[in-house]
Amino acid sequence: MTVEHTLSIIKPDAVAKNVIGKIYSRFETNGLKIVASRMAWLSEQEAGGFYVVHKERPFFKDLVQFMISGPVMIQVLEGENSIAKNRELMGATDPKKAEAGTIRADFAESIDANAVHGSDGPDTAKVEIAYFFPELSVFRGR
Numbered sequence: 001m002t003v004e005h006t007l008s009i010i011k012p013d014a015v016a017k018n019v020i021g022k023i024y025s026r027f028e029t030n031g032l033k034i035v036a037s038r039m040a041w042l043s044e045q046e047a048g049g050f051y052v053v054h055k056e057r058p059f060f061k062d063l064v065q066f067m068i069s070g071p072v073m074i075q076v077l078e079g080e081n082s083i084a085k086n087r088e089l090m091g092a093t094d095p096k097k098a099e100a101g102t103i104r105a106d107f108a109e110s111i112d113a114n115a116v117h118g119s120d121g122p123d124t125a126k127v128e129i130a131y132f133f134p135e136l137s138v139f140r141g142r
């Protein structure tokens with residue numbers, strides 16, 4: 001297996017709930033290392049650009065408004081199989097369908113406010129890391 005990097009975001013609902021540390025602890029106890037991080041209050045343009053793949057979806061406008069409703073914590077996670085591992089720790093997009101013990105089952109309220117983002121594959125991970133950490137070329141796609 002190869003060491004991968006993936007982009008994770010703790011969304012405004014989870015930051016407001018004061019559970020950044022609890023979510024970081026899930027990453028750390030499951031073999032994912034936080035190798036870059038920054039807190040940001042995204043602009044509409046930044047959030048819209050990040051979710052551009054969902055631009056035509058009916059929930060796009062609400063998603064962007066939610067993502068700019070408060071600060072977010074953005075991090076690069078490193079580890080073997082980190083992209084799939086993080087998705088596993090996150091749980092299903094809809095917290096009601098998320099498996100017990102996952103981040104979304106434990107910390108999220110709804111499909112709109114679902115606590116975390118995680119890249120869904122090697123290509124998106126590469127693009128998303130470069131989007132928020134353009135200075136960290138070392139993490140791009142490796």
Ligand code: ADP
Pocket residue numbers: 054059063092093111112113114116117118120
């Ligand atoms: P994931 O975050 O699990 O990768 P998607 O990439 O499909 O999920 O969607 C991006 C985000 O858009 C979701 O995390 C969620 O916040 C929002 N979203 C997805 N589907 C819906 C929906 N049907 N209604 C409202 N919001 C949604």
Ligand code: MG
Pocket residue numbers: 118120
């Ligand atoms: Mg996604």
